Amino acid sequence: MVLAYNEERHIAACLDSIFAAEPDGRFDVYVMANGCTDRTGEIVTEYGRKRPGVHLVEIALGDKCNAWNVFIHETVPARCPGREVYFFMDGDATVVPGSFGAMGRALAGNPRAHSAAAVPAAGRNIERDRRQIMEEHSLVANLYSLRGTFVERLRAQGVRIPLKLEGDDGLIGALVKWDLKPQDHEFDLERIVPCADAAFAFEPMSPLRLSDWKTYWKRAVRYGRRRYEFDLLRPGLREKGLAAMPADITELYPRAESLPLTWQGAYTLTNFVALRQMRRIGRMRSPGGAG
Secondary structure, eight states: OEEESSOTTTHHHHHHHHHHHSTTOOOOEEEEEESOOSSHHHHHHHHHHHOTTEEEEEESSOOHHHHHHHIIIIIHHHHSTTOSEEEEEETTEEEOTTHHHHHHHHHHTOTTOSEEEEEESSSTTHHHHHHHHHHHTOOOTTEEEEEHHHHHHHHHTTOOOOBTOSOHHHHHHHHHHTTTOTTTOOOOGGGEEEEEEEEEEEOOOOTTOHHHHHHHHHHHHHHHHHHHHHHHHHHHHHHHGGGGOOSBGGGGGGGGGGOOOOOOGGGHHHHHHHHHHHHHHHHHHSTTSOO
16 A cells, blocks of 8 residues: 555655565555645556556545545455555655565564564664664554554454544554554554564655755644644543544544643754644634634
């Protein structure tokens, strides 16, 4: 599954890397083009004429969490059921050769694991990010895999990631470590196998491009929301389990008034902006609010 939102600049390279990663492998690739207003869909359609294994799934709503839900609950049962392993990646990333095989072998060698996580092959903080994935057994949306039996459990239990959630990969990783039972289990790190031989790359930001500074600012604010959203989500999941999962993460925003702003160095400002945004939306969703 490839998540794509306005990825006309990157999607062909992403697809090329998938087939180059395992030249003898056979793949069905589903590009979940959600809310695209550029040529992403056209490029994928044309690519699929040359590579019949590439399929375009167009979704009107521009929301990565909704696209993930559509793949799990609609695309899998209708078009690719019963696979041993499902791979997930972002449309602006590329796969390092051998990564799919490495993740498959990692799952085969670790029967308790539900997921194998790739590590970055590029980035300004590559060593820190690789170490975090390896030590904390976390996964990131750029590239990871889920065992087929775990995907079937997601479907059977109706697990859907809340719309508008920033930390979709963080929540997916937590659900894997909780074995879908957040009210009963502490994190079981063995449920995710960090795979140093599987890696992804992406186009780095440049300090010389003004657009990249704007992107960096927006990303830092989103990371602030990601942290606060999980603070709102975690207590309900630990108390009531999956039944506490909201359909839309902003349903929990009225509680953001109680979240403290703490000193986080340079990120304190972006965390402040994130918290202010959440509180504003929360007040609108509260009884008597504007919406």
